[in-house]
Amino acid sequence: MSEKTTLTSSSIGRKVVMALSALFLILFLLLHFSVNFTSIFSEDVFNVASEFMGTNWIVQFIMQPILILGVLVHFIMGFYLEIKNRSSRQVKYAQYNGASNSSWMSRNMIITGIVILLFLGLHFLDFWVPEMKYKYIEGGTDATRYYEELVHEFSNPWRVLVYCLSFVFLALHLLHGFQSSFQSMGWNHPKYTPIVKRLGDIYSIVIPLGFISIALFHFFISN
Amino acid sequence: MNLTLKIWRQKGPKDKGKIVDYKVNDISEHMSFLEMMDVLNEQLINSGEDPVAFDHDCREGICGSCSMFINGRAHGPAEGTTTCQLHMRSFSDGDTIYIEPFRANAFPVIKDLVVDRSAFERIQQAGGYISVNTSGNTQDANAIPIPKEDADMAMDAATCIGCGACVATCKNASAMLFVGAKISQYALLPQGRVEAEKRAKNMVAQMDAEGFGNCTNTGACEVECPKGISLSNIARMNREFLTANLKK
Ligand code: SF4
């Protein structure tokens, strides 16, 4: 048997890229949630945590670029694979009963993904861009601004509505994506896969619901 | 029962093809789906029309040739069956049934419902075998101790009949369940370990070259597979392929 193929240009290699970036983003989301969560019980803790994330150079200049890269890789590869997969069956079926053998979430990752991407764009404009401007262009240093900004953003009902809806889509995306990344990495095991699936379901519901609750909490407090 | 059939008719690989309506009457619920097709074809032949071309051979669920996409599902509504094992009792009088070929770029239509699945053969030729000395001094396979669980899993993977339902049903037209099964049946046994790394690399390379889509883990293939091949075989293929590539 002679030997061919390379990792990066292979179908499985691309799956792994999707999975690894996904797992990284899942971890990041957990971190983001923990910081947001503090805003419910303490303005000070939230400000201190945010100030740390906003000024620590490891977070700012190593983790933040990796995060942005992770997002880019995940969605560019996602789009690429979607286009390639769609074109793998040029003549379509007259009847195709996808619901009979797979979940809506698993078949529509591109739709939930696009909604999340649009939301990320909005989120960047709302928080990240003003923050970068304030910190690096205007040279602002007020270490207590974070809580006020958060409350201000969440006082607008439309923004809160868009925010909550986006997290519903994130939940749908995660319900398939979490366990799917493990399968793509080849981590399938009779004993541990059911645990991973259960954990994935819990994460996919609890984390988005948590983000939604925090937004609603601030909305109702400030109105 | 009386049925309306909407069948994909395509004269040849270059023809555009279209759905044509047919009526069949007095179909017994005890007939298999292919017997119902035979009734239709006899009807067509008697009236001087071209019968519907479809693949079939064993008619008992072991050869994997009877590819039909029935009412939006590979091999029709019953799970764990091939088209030849599907009975007309799965349908009711007055039903309209769509019958289409298995569709994927890698499975081009030859005529009507017959598709060319030689892509699977080429994937097999790329590594779905073990190189053994057949000069007469081959070691007895039973002389090598193999855990029963591994042997069972290898046998389960080896039940794949290469029907292509996994590709047909996958929204991405991915062949990973088939290739996963073929890689697994050897990866689990000591005889297969010798060439395991090359096998994983070569079969995946051939699969990609044939133009199948990429798996997104929807799990549709596992549900539609007439032999119940498990998704864990895809994960095993991913593992085999990754470790083979990480080693060199
Ligand atoms: S894995 Fe199942 S569906 Fe796919 S070719 Fe083998 S038997 Fe058919």
Ligand code: FES
């Ligand atoms: S004709 Fe052989 S499996 Fe159906």
